[in-house]
Amino acid sequence: MMRRLPAMIAVLVLAAAIALSAGCGEKKDEPARSEPAPGTQPVSTAPAAPAPVEVFFMKGETVFPVSREVASPGAGQALEELLRGPNDSEKQQGLTTAIPAGTRLNSYSAAKGVAKADFSAELRDYGGGSAAVLAITSQIENTVKSNDPAVSSVEITVEGVSSEEALQP
Numbered sequence: 001m002m003r004r005l006p007a008m009i010a011v012l013v014l015a016a017a018i019a020l021s022a023g024c025g026e027k028k029d030e031p032a033r034s035e036p037a038p039g040t041q042p043v044s045t046a047p048a049a050p051a052p053v054e055v056f057f058m059k060g061e062t063v064f065p066v067s068r069e070v071a072s073p074g075a076g077q078a079l080e081e082l083l084r085g086p087n088d089s090e091k092q093q094g095l096t097t098a099i100p101a102g103t104r105l106n107s108y109s110a111a112k113g114v115a116k117a118d119f120s121a122e123l124r125d126y127g128g129g130s131a132a133v134l135a136i137t138s139q140i141e142n143t144v145k146s147n148d149p150a151v152s153s154v155e156i157t158v159e160g161v162s163s164e165e166a167l168q169p
Contacts, residue, residue, distance in 0.1 A: 098135030130169035
């Protein structure tokens with residue numbers, strides 16, 4: 001019996017090794033899969049698919065919606081698109097903007113139905129007139145509200161000063 005013990009151990013070790021290796025190998029018919037660790041989210045390396053935002057430009061004296069594709073949709077990104085102004089194709093359709101060139105978005109936030117958008121001093125360079133002020137505020141408000149349905153009002157400021165003071169007709 002003593003002589004058989006090492007042989008039996010060797011057979012058991014060999015059987016265990018075969019069983020383990022059979023479970024560890026990849027099947028040739030199926031691609032290898034890696035599962036995320038429990039409690040973690042898989043990380044995607046694919047770029048985010050573009051999604052539309054709605055931006056409002058002027059067509060005559062009326063605000064007019066245009067769809068733009070962006071990487072991360074939302075009202076803040078839509079405002080950035082608004083500040084880029086109409087592209088060549090949109091200009092050929094007769095679209096313009098009342099927002100002065102060079103205007104930048106300093107900050108954007110929204111909470112409890114109120115959006116706050118602060119712009120750079122260039123927004124003051126609109127040339128004056130109540131029609132221009134109405135066009136600027138309409139473009140901004142429509143762009144924000146169409147991209148964030150939870151927003152019911154938009155507070156526009158220029159370098160922290162309310163639009164009522166900063167954008168005088």
